[in-house]
Amino acid sequence: MRPAARNSAPRARRRAAALLAPALALAACAPPPPPEEAAAVPSARSREVARYAVDAYAEAAIATLADLVAFETVHVPGTVNAEQPPFRAMTEYLRAKALELGLDFDDRGAVVVLGLGDAEERLGIVAHGDVQPADPAKWAADPFRLDTESEPGRLVGRGTEDDKGPLACALYALKALADREVPLARRVELIVAYTEESDWGPIQAVLATWEPPQENVAFDGWYPVVVAEKGWGQVLVSLPLAGPPAGSGPSLASFTGGAFLSQVPEDAVAVVTGATPRLEAALREAAAARQGSGVTFTIERSAGELTIAAxxxxxxxxxxWEGRNAITHLAALLAGFEWPPSAAAGMVRFVDELVGTGDNAERFGDLAYADEFMGPLTLTLATLGEAEGALTAGISFRRPVGRTAAEVEASVEAALAGFRERSGLSALTWETAVYDPYVMRDAPQVPVLLEVFRHYTGQQDAAPIAIGGGTNARLLPNGVTFGPAMPGVxxxxxSEHEFITRDQFALNLEMYTAVLAELAGD
Incomplete structure (x- = not known):
């Protein structure tokens, strides 16, 4: 049986409450208390432990990051992540790392938990071990081998920012607390999820049988502190593939691009058959006119075909807004020409008319709206591919509060139905999924997170923010997100060039350690 914590609320929470409370009138007979370092957030002890973490373990954390990046923990459709060799190998690595660092370890399949301390009250810190796919052809080196040399000051590799870098920092933040024998009023549990990038169902299944801590901080987003996440939505729009149109004139034979739904696509390709010299010249002129858009175009002729790459x-x-969408810009170029009926031609019209090259669904019927705090709905046409006899466009959108899921879905349906009718593309079909935004403004750990961030960055006006991404924080009680990405960066x-700077990695390690000392220290 775990011993009860000596105090029901860690000292940092009491200090933070004092910082935020209105000033009280001075008692008539009581002299003002002398200033104490302990009243600051972060405290002198927290700052010392955090500095120790960087001095003692920054290089060890980078070495651990290299080990973690080497596990190719990418979801394979139709499989269970936790049962696949890269994930099993990562689990055994984390089990051994826990033993090395003096942490306990609990393997729950889709989630593993590394813990420090035995207090009854618990604090959760959250990271994930799975990553998005990486196209080796688009990387200067193997994306699953940490590159510490080719770009001075940067740690390059898949997962360095999302989310194996934060995981490595969290491990050594716990080690620093143990080394410095920080008394813990809370047990700290590092919760490592294995399906954050693909399917949250397995994580939710774990949470149905395991009670998580009552306060949780995910290291999987942005600073200063994320208290709201937009709701995710998906639309899959399809047209059946058919044979080439009759006749020998120019035709748009194919139009494809993108890699996965959570990435702005950097590549798209269209193939034109039967292109005349006049059409080729016109396409080249149109491509040249769009070169200032941030998307580049190449046109190559081979065996009577033109291949247009964006x-x-x-x-x-x-x-x-941080990317440049190759699919939508290529559609805008192609939409300036008349094409005989084909799935590719129909999709060009759909993309150009309903999506465009903007980010906020400006053309998608009345779907566009915004919230003062969370910002506007954003929409990305992320994938366009041929499968199972159809050409399918994959759209990802992120929506703020302000409308219900039913209202958003109705807007999507109306826009698509209207397009189908006026375009004459009667074979157009779609599937829609809409999920809710998440807001957690009053999580009790938020004041401490803000004060730690302000101290280490000097950004005294730092305030809670909302993001478009979704993290596992929303699955957990009082879940908020703290880093690793800096505002404005x-x-x-x-992306296909994922990295974190050495300086940011060290700063994350320092701030994470200070946060743990504040939120869990007695």
Whole structure:
């Protein structure tokens, strides 16, 4: 049986409450208390432990990150992540790492938990061990081998920012607390999920049989502290593939691009058959006119076909403004020409008319709306591919509060039905899924997280934010997100050039350690 904590609320929470409470009138007979370091957040002890973590373990954390990146923990459709060799190997690695660092270990399949301390009250810190796919052809080196040399000051590899870098920092933040023998009023549990990037069902199944801590901080988003996440939505729009149109004139034979739904696509390709020299010249002129858009175009002729390739900039689809969408820009180029009926031609019209090259669903019927705090709905046409006899466009959107899921779905349905009718594309079909936003403004740990961030960055006006991405924080009680991405700095997770700087990695380690000392220390 675990001994009861000596105090029902860690000292940091009491200090933070004092910082936020209105000033009280001074008692007439009581002298003002002398200033004490302990009244600050972070305290002198927390700062010392955090500095120790960086001095003692920054390089060890990078070495651990290299080990973690080497596990190719990418979801394979139709399989269970926790049962696949890369995930099993990662579990055994974390089991051994827990033993090395003096932590206990609990393997629950889709979730593993590494713990420090035996207090009755618990604090959860959350990371994930799965990553998005990476196309080796688009990386300067193997994306599953940490590159510490080719770009000075950067740690390059899949998962360095999302989310194996934060996981490595969390491990050594716990080790620093143990080394410095910080008295813990709370047991700290590092919750590592294995299906954050694919299917949250297995995580929810674990939570149905295991009671999580009552306060949780995910290291899987942005600073200063994320208290709201937009709701995720998906639309799959399909047209049946058919044979080439009759006649020998120019035809749009194919139009494809993108990799996965949570990435702004950086590549798209269209193939034109039967292209005349006049059409080729016109396409080249149109492509040249669009070169200032941030998307580049190449046109190559081979055996009577023109291959038009668009190259943009990949980004997380929750921050589409940081990328340049190759699919939508190629559709805009192709929409300036008349094409005989085909699935590719129909999709060009759909993308150009309903999606466009903007980020906020400006053309998608009345779908666009915004919330003052959470910002606008964003929409990304992320994938376009041929499968099972159809050409299917995959759309990811992120929606704020302000409308119900039913209202949003109705807007999607109305926009698509209207397009189908006026375009004459009667074979157009779609599937829609809409999920709710998440808001957790009053989580008790938020004041401490803000004060730690302000101390280490000097950004005294730092305030809670909302993001477009979704994290496992929303599955847990009082779940909020703290880093690892800095405000105003482009996020590289999900891109084909993912990295974290050495300086940011060390700062994350320092701030995470200070947060744990504050929230869990007695």
């Amino acid at each position: 190259h943009g900039v990949a980004a997380h689809s929750s921050t589409p 482009p996020y590289t997770g999900h």
